[in-house]
Amino acid sequence: MMLALYYYPGNASLLPHMMLREIGAAFELRLVNRDQNAQKSAEYLKLNPNGRIPVLVDGDLVLFETAAIALHLADKFPQAGLAPEIGTKERAEFYKWMVHLTNTPQAEYRAWFYPHEHATDEAAVPSVKRAAEARLNRMFDVISEQLGDGTWLLGDRFSAADLFLLMLIRWGRGMPRPPRSIPNLNALAERVAARPAVQAAFEVEGIKTPLF
Ligand SMILES: N[C@@H](CCC(=O)N[C@@H](CS)C(=O)NCC(=O)O)C(=O)O
Structure with a gap:
C-alpha cells in the first residue's frame, strides 16, 4: 500500500504532511509546482478537479479536501492517537x-x-x-x-x-x-x-x- 501526498511548501498540504510524520508511516511527497501553475495542469486536475492542493493517494483511493484527508489518516492509523475514540x-x-x-x-x-x-x-x-x-x-x-x-x-x-x-x-x-x-x-x-x-x-x- 502506497501513500503519496501532493503538496506545496506551507500550503494546506502541511496538515496531512505533519500528520504523516506524527504517524510515522512510509509515504512519498510529490511537489505540485505552483510556480508553473501545476495545480491547474490536466494531469493534476485528474486527481483534484478543483485544481487545489493537497491530494492524498492511498492505494486506489485519490482524496482531495484537507479535512477529509486528515480524518482519513486519523482513522487509518488509530495507534497514532491523532483523534479520540469514535463515539466519545x-x-x-x-x-x-x-x-x-x-x-x-x-x-x-x-x-x-x-x-x-x-x-x-x-x-x-x-x-x-x-x-x-x-x-x-x-x-x-x-x-x-x-x-x-x-x-x-x-x-x-x-x-x-x-x-x-x-x-x-x-x-x-x-x-x-x-x-x-x-x-x-x-x-x-x-x-x-x-x-x-x-x-x-x-x-x-x-x-x-x-x-x-
Ligand atoms: N478546501 C480545499 C482548499 C485547498 C486550497 O485552497 N489550497 C490552496 C493552497 S493552500 C491552493 O491549492 N491554491 C492554489 C490555487 O487555488 O490555484 C482543501 O482544504 O483542500
Whole structure:
C-alpha cells in the first residue's frame, strides 16, 4: 500500500504532511509546482478537479479536501492517537474543531489570500481583503476564548485539530494582527511547533522557526 501526498511548501498540504510524520508511516511527497501553475495542469486536475492542493493517494483511493484527508489518516492509523475514540464526547469535540477550522477560518483565508476571486471589480479587491481580515480576527478571538488556558483544543488531549490550528495560525503571519499576537494561540503554536514530527515536516518544507 502506497501513500503519496501532493503538496506545496506551507500550503494546506502541511496538515496531512505533519500528520504523516506524527504517524510515522512510509509515504512519498510529490511537489505540485505552483510556480508553473501545476495545480491547474490536466494531469493534476485528474486527481483534484478543483485544481487545489493537497491530494492524498492511498492505494486506489485519490482524496482531495484537507479535512477529509486528515480524518482519513486519523482513522487509518488509530495507534497514532491523532483523534479520540469514535463515539466519545472527545471525538464529537474533535469533529467540531476539524469542521470549524476547515469551513470557517480556512475558508476565510481563501478570501484573504485570493481576494480577486471574491470581487468582479478590481477596485473592490482591497475592501474584500480588509473585510476577510476583520472576519478572521473575530474567528481567532473566538478560538482563543474557547481554548482558554487549555493545553490543546481538546483540553489535555493532543489531536490533529491542534496541527490544523498551527497551520492556520501560521498562515496569518503576514496579517496586520497576526493570530500569534494572541497569547494563548501563540503558546499553543509554540507547543505544537516543538513536536519532533512537526519540526521534521517544517524542515522538509523549508519553514523556519521561531519566525514561522
Ligand atoms: N478546501 C480545499 C482548499 C485547498 C486550497 O485552497 N489550497 C490552496 C493552497 S493552500 C491552493 O491549492 N491554491 C492554489 C490555487 O487555488 O490555484 C482543501 O482544504 O483542500
